[in-house]
Amino acid sequence: MTLNRRDFLKVSGAGAAVALTGCATQSASTAAKGNPHVVIVGAGFGGATCAKYLKQWGPNIDVTLIEPNDKFVSCPISNWVLGGIKTMDDITHGYDNLPKRGIKMVKDYVVGVDTAQRMVKLKGGSSIAYDRLVLAPGIEVLTDTVKGFKDAEAAGKVVHAWKAGEQTALLRKQLEAMPDGGVFVMSVPTAPYRCPPGPYERACMVANYFKKAKPKSKIILLDGNPDIASKKGLFMNAWNTYYPGMIEYRPNNAPFAVDGTKMIVSTEFDDVKGDVLNVVPRQRAGEVCAMAGARNDSNGVWCTVNLATFESTTVPNVHVIGDSVLSNLPKSGHMATNHAKVCAAAIVELLAGRQPDPIPVVANTCYSATSDTTSGYVANVFRFEAGKGYVSAPEGGATAKGDELNFAYNESWAQNIWAEVLG
């Protein structure tokens, strides 16, 4: 019989006490196989960045990155594909460089997490042991919350396209096939949701396409929120300046049902008919977080973490980064890369038995295109303060108007962050 980690800690008789100092992990792993092992689930903006920086800052750490998809498809810039100014190829990137950094890539789905034994179970049948686990699954879209959505989605009639990929390509095809004079109906989920400015940028990109290709068309934006949730000035300016009369904005209009045959979205006020329907349901932390017992906020929707280390507040040795985290930080790809860096630094220190940085810093930079030549941004730096969490530094905020220079920076930002995450 081999001594598993739980038995090891029992034998050592001090599991709980040493775990607080971070030494338990090191001694257990050293006893087992030499190098400490970090397993990361999800190779998006957060997970891939965390893997890269763990190897950079902790060369002695073995890093395994589990990802079911062959390619990385970027949500940022996917609205530009819908607007016809970028292609699916532009936002699709390979994982070829990550193994060159010493990261072990495993293409599989996680089907279970045993946090007591520190084991991740894979769909393929194997299990992987970890010293620390990082969950970076992104969002799970709550398709059940809009009646009829699942059937309409399965039939290929209505998509959310809130995870970039096949649905992005399908929505673009639907927009291309729509006749001039048609109506595009899009819904915005109630906050918090992935990418707060995303729905309003999408409206801009589709409007930019309609203006050029089918100028009699209309856009109806059904917003579950009481007002534009992000960069309001920037988007209002763009809608009034570039697309006057094209975009009808209806706040407090969360859809409860969609009919993909009659092509109707229903809110408590209206049945709204459209030629292309894009319903974006509410979201929660990815399913793997629930498997680990980390989807632990009061509604069982998001994950609460120690924001200085991104370790779950309820499950030791399990960290959660990116959109799945409940915090005051915006759910953006850029922010996920910043979670990843703070988390990687903390794990390096914890595995070495040292104190993690007590004052980590994260920054968010989020560009949104308002036309095919203009963009604006929102930017904030957040500094961690004990007892307070992340506090926004002064002078953070958004531009009131898009321009060409920021469009150039928007494109450059995308190239650079993709290189930062995957290069």
Next chain:
Amino acid sequence: MTIKTIALSLAASAGFGLAGVASAADLHTQAISATCMSCHGPGGKSLGAIPSINGLDKDYFVKQMKDFKSGARQGTIMKRHAYGYTDAEFEAMGAYFATLK
């Protein structure tokens, strides 16, 4: 001395991040410098319109950050970022980026 700088020097005096890292820069400096790289590219080397910041002279880097913060240098987004860091961090980041080629 602010609470933040006290905390920073306490962290530094405790030897935070100094061991087991290839670079001479401490891990707090490397981690906050990494926040720059999500826009400026890996290692501060940009692929496009956003300027590269790798290999800049340290004093030049520090002056630009202070000028963005004060408004002496006009930019698009950098004032908002410059406000997020202390003068001591500008110095540490400047020294770190100067070593990146």
